[in-house]
Amino acid sequence: MIDEITYIPYEQTVFSATQTGINVSSPWLSLDVDVEDTRKAVIMQVLDRIASGAELISDGEIQEFLAFFAGYPVLHATPRVLAPGRTITYSSDAGELLRSDGPRQFLEVLNPFPDIDIADAFSYFPDTWEWDVDEIASESRIAAAEMLFDPISAYTAIRARRLQFQIEQSGIAHTLLRNIEALRERDEPRFFKILAILLSQQFYVTRECGSCLGPAIEHLPLISDQIRAYADEEIHHDRLILKSIRELTDQPEAEFAFTPEIRLEIEVIKYAAKTCALGFSALVSIMEGTVYPDSDPVGDILKKSSKPSAHIGVEAHFQINKRGNHTAIPETFVKKLPPVTERTVAIAARLAEVTIRLDSGLARTVLKHL
Ligand SMILES: [Fe+2]
Structure with missing residues (x-):
């Protein structure tokens, strides 16, 4: 794969202008970043373009801006492009997990502790998996x-x-x-x-x-x-x-x-x-x-x-x-x-x-x- 990563904000992520710079927030994080006066106009334009639904991936300025936040859990990394040539893949297997209908059933299979009754301890767990794996x-x-x-x-x-x-x-x-x-x-x-x-x-x-x-x-x-x-x-x-x-x-x-x-x-x-x-x-x-x-x-x-x-x-x-x-x-x-x-x-x-x-x-x- 080529190394360069392009980002898009999570749907929960919001960028907004503040007195001294910008704020990035999501339900789990709020971060204030100061912006130098000389950079403010450019950054505000970038925020406008993001808000107006611009094509984020191909916009170099937007990518440069987003890359600054790559260390925080506010962005999704879009799939990279494959480099030409033979591709090695990584494949894992976890039969016990994939055969389980839900988290509790998996824990039943996994549980090594005689003193833990899974059905009782995790009665508050749902019976089935809830995350949409196809979407991921x-x-x-x-x-x-x-x-x-x-x-x-x-x-x-x-x-x-x-x-x-x-x-x-x-x-x-x-x-x-x-x-x-x-x-x-x-x-x-x-x-x-x-x-x-x-x-x-x-x-x-x-x-x-x-x-x-x-x-x-x-x-x-x-x-x-x-x-x-x-x-x-x-x-x-x-x-x-x-x-x-x-x-x-x-x-x-x-x-x-x-x-x-x-x-x-x-x-x-x-x-x-x-x-x-x-x-x-x-x-x-x-x-x-x-x-x-x-x-x-x-x-x-x-x-x-x-x-x-x-x-x-x-x-x-x-x-x-x-x-x-x-x-x-x-x-x-x-x-x-x-x-x-x-x-x-x-x-x-x-x-x-x-x-x-x-x-x-x-x-x-x-x-x-x-
Ligand atoms: Fe640690």
């Missing part, structure tokens, strides 16, 4: 070759759906934060207990990180160098989370309560690590968050408690992710992939759909402890 495929189909798909386009198409899903579910996460904040004022000992449970979930993810990345390095050779570099960045992050937990409880690690959501989420990632480089990339992005506020929202609440130093570990971890823009790291994985098959697009989409449900479900389950 059509947004990533390489025009000249009907049955080849651009992995970067599939990645950005999947990203749009998972961000939309997260934003629709964000009410629960906000309720959780509000309730624990209220609990802090009402019953601080109980607040510390709940916070320890909440942080334990993050601890589980960081502790199990290696058991996901190890198999990925082994089974996904096309992206193993990139995953190795990423693994170096992630090492020992569980210690940071544990540092915070230890301020709140001296409960031994073996007694930490990990939710079915977080345990199955890790199992899905391990499965992806063995089956699909594209899907694995989409899942790493989910695990790394979406957009990063100035500081960790949970850390902020801890800071206001009578054990303010409990915020130090989680905040340090949060800042590592924010500084390194970790949610975008998997883009370096996807860029290494050749065109992919339609089945690979489907596998990646299904993996993302089940993972984002588990991810969003976590807040719901922790809320039940309150």
